[in-house]
Amino acid sequence: MATERYQLADVLAVAKVHPFYNPDAVYPADTEAIQGLQELIDRTFKATLQQQPFLNKKTLYKVIERLVHDTDPLNTYRRSSYMSITGGGSGGIPMMFAVDVHENRRQRAQMGDFLKICGVVGPGDWVLSIHLAGGFYRSLDLTTEIMENAGATVLSAGSYMPPTEVAKYLADYHVNVLTGDGGQVVQVVYHISMLPGDYRNRINLEKIIYTSEPLTSPQRVFIQSILGDVKIYSILGSSEAGPWAISSPDLTAEHGLTGSSTDFVFDTRSMLIEIISPSNVDGAANSDQTLAPQTEPGLVVQTSLQRLRNPLVRYNTGDIGSVHPLPDTAFAIVPEADRKHLRVLRMNGRDHRFSFKWYGxxxxxxxxxxxxxxxxxxxxxxxxxxxxxxxxxxxxxxxxxxxxxxxxxxxxxxxxxxxxxxxxxxxxxxxxxxxxxxxxxxxxxxxxxxxxxxxxxxxxxx
Structure with missing residues (x-):
C-alpha cells in the first residue's frame, strides 16, 4: 500500500550486493534478485547496522558517475528511475541519484500524509508554489505533489513567475500558503512590502513553507513584520534521501528559531538517524561506541527505510545535529498512534570544515x-x-x-x-x-x- 516502508533487514541485504557499498558489485540488483534476497533474509540484520561502513559523498559521487554513463543493458541503475539531481555547485558535474519510480511516488504519498498528520497542510489550504523546475531540477513537481497528497489545492507558479504576478495571484485566488526556496520566499515578501497598503491587505498568507536553504532569524523577523501572524514551516530533504522531515512551530514550540539551530520532526518508520562523532567517520565499520551520547550534537548519518533498489545506508550527510524526544507540545496535534515513532532532529547546520551553502x-x-x-x-x-x-x-x-x-x-x-x-x-x-x-x-x-x-x-x- 502507499504508506508501506521497508524493513531494515531488507535494506541491509540489498546494500551488501549494491555498488554503493560493495566494490565488487558491477550493477545494482534487479527486481528478481531483490525478491530472492528478501526470501532468504534471516531477519537478524537489525543488530548489525553498526557493522555497516559509513557511506560518504565522495564514494557515492564516484559510483554514480560510473553507473550513469554505463549504457550496458544490464545496468539496472538507468532503468525505470526517477532522477533526482544535486550538486553542480563547486563547479562539479551534478550527481544524478536514481530512485525507483514506484518508490519515489510512495515517498511523496508518505510525506504528504506526514504533513497532514503533523498539521502543516491539509484540506482547505490553497498553496502557491514558486519552486524551481527545469535544468533537470524537479523541486516544483515534487513539492506540489506532496502538498496535494496532504489534501491541499496547489497553484504551480514556478520560479519564472515574477514577484509582481505572484503577489497578484496570492490576492486574487485567496491563497493562504506560500512555498518555495528560502531565498525565493524572501524575494516575494520583499516585493509585498513595497506594495500599497490596500493591496497588501488583500494578501492573507497564514503559512510559509520553505525548502532548500534555511531562513535566518533576521529573515524570519522580516517576513513576520510584513505578513503579520504567519506561521513558518520547513521541509527537509535531499536528492539522496528525498523529503523526510518537517520543521513546525506547533510541534516544537519554535525552539531554535532565534538561534543557529532548527528543530525538524521525522518518522523513524521512514528514516533512521545516528549521531556520530566527526572523528569516528572514517569509512570503516564502526561499533556502537561511535554513537554520540543522547541529545549530544555530531554528524548526522542516515539510513532510509523508503529506498530499496538503490539503498541509502549509514550515509554521512555532512550536517551537524542531535536527536531528541518528541516534546509534549506536539501531543495536541499528532495522533497517539504516531507519537512513539516521531523524533526531533535539532539541526545546527553544515559541517563548515568541508563546505558552505549559498542560494540553496x-x-x-x-x-x-x-x-x-x-x-x-x-x-x-x-x-x-x-x-x-x-x-x-x-x-x-x-x-x-x-x-x-x-x-x-x-x-x-x-x-x-x-x-x-x-x-x-x-x-x-x-x-x-x-x-x-x-x-x-x-x-x-x-x-x-x-x-x-x-x-x-x-x-x-x-
Missing amino acids: CYFEFDKIESFMQANECGILQWQIILDKLATTPQATLEVRLLRRPQAGLISDEDVIDRVRAFFLVFPENEHLVRIVFVDDLEGFERSVTARKIIKFVDRWNH
Whole structure:
C-alpha cells in the first residue's frame, strides 16, 4: 500500500550486493534478485547496522558517475528511475541519484500524509508554489505533489513567475500558503512590502513553507513584520534521501528559531538517524561506541527505510545535529498512534570544515581550491565573503581575487565568466554576487591575531 516502508533487514541485504557499498558489485540488483534476497533474509540484520561502513559523498559521487554513463543493458541503475539531481555547485558535474519510480511516488504519498498528520497542510489550504523546475531540477513537481497528497489545492507558479504576478495571484485566488526556496520566499515578501497598503491587505498568507536553504532569524523577523501572524514551516530533504522531515512551530514550540539551530520532526518508520562523532567517520565499520551520547550534537548519518533498489545506508550527510524526544507540545496535534515513532532532529547546520551553502547550493572547499588553481587563471590569492544585503535579509556572495600580472593568462572577463558558472550565478541571483579584483594583499580581510588572509569570511551565520 502507499504508506508501506521497508524493513531494515531488507535494506541491509540489498546494500551488501549494491555498488554503493560493495566494490565488487558491477550493477545494482534487479527486481528478481531483490525478491530472492528478501526470501532468504534471516531477519537478524537489525543488530548489525553498526557493522555497516559509513557511506560518504565522495564514494557515492564516484559510483554514480560510473553507473550513469554505463549504457550496458544490464545496468539496472538507468532503468525505470526517477532522477533526482544535486550538486553542480563547486563547479562539479551534478550527481544524478536514481530512485525507483514506484518508490519515489510512495515517498511523496508518505510525506504528504506526514504533513497532514503533523498539521502543516491539509484540506482547505490553497498553496502557491514558486519552486524551481527545469535544468533537470524537479523541486516544483515534487513539492506540489506532496502538498496535494496532504489534501491541499496547489497553484504551480514556478520560479519564472515574477514577484509582481505572484503577489497578484496570492490576492486574487485567496491563497493562504506560500512555498518555495528560502531565498525565493524572501524575494516575494520583499516585493509585498513595497506594495500599497490596500493591496497588501488583500494578501492573507497564514503559512510559509520553505525548502532548500534555511531562513535566518533576521529573515524570519522580516517576513513576520510584513505578513503579520504567519506561521513558518520547513521541509527537509535531499536528492539522496528525498523529503523526510518537517520543521513546525506547533510541534516544537519554535525552539531554535532565534538561534543557529532548527528543530525538524521525522518518522523513524521512514528514516533512521545516528549521531556520530566527526572523528569516528572514517569509512570503516564502526561499533556502537561511535554513537554520540543522547541529545549530544555530531554528524548526522542516515539510513532510509523508503529506498530499496538503490539503498541509502549509514550515509554521512555532512550536517551537524542531535536527536531528541518528541516534546509534549506536539501531543495536541499528532495522533497517539504516531507519537512513539516521531523524533526531533535539532539541526545546527553544515559541517563548515568541508563546505558552505549559498542560494540553496553547497560549495565544497576542496573543489573551490582546485578551481582557483587553474593555471590559465593565474590566481595568486582568493577570498570568499558570505554577507547580507542592507535592504532585505538575503545572503550575498563576494569573491575577491588577486591575479598575477603575466602574459598568456585569460582575461578578467573570462575569469568572471568562470566564477559565475562555478557558483551558479543566474539572472535571478546575480544581484547578490560581487566579483572583485584586488591589487595587492591589503585588499583581503585578515585575521586579527596572525594577520593571515581568511579564505572564507562568514558574516551571514554570525
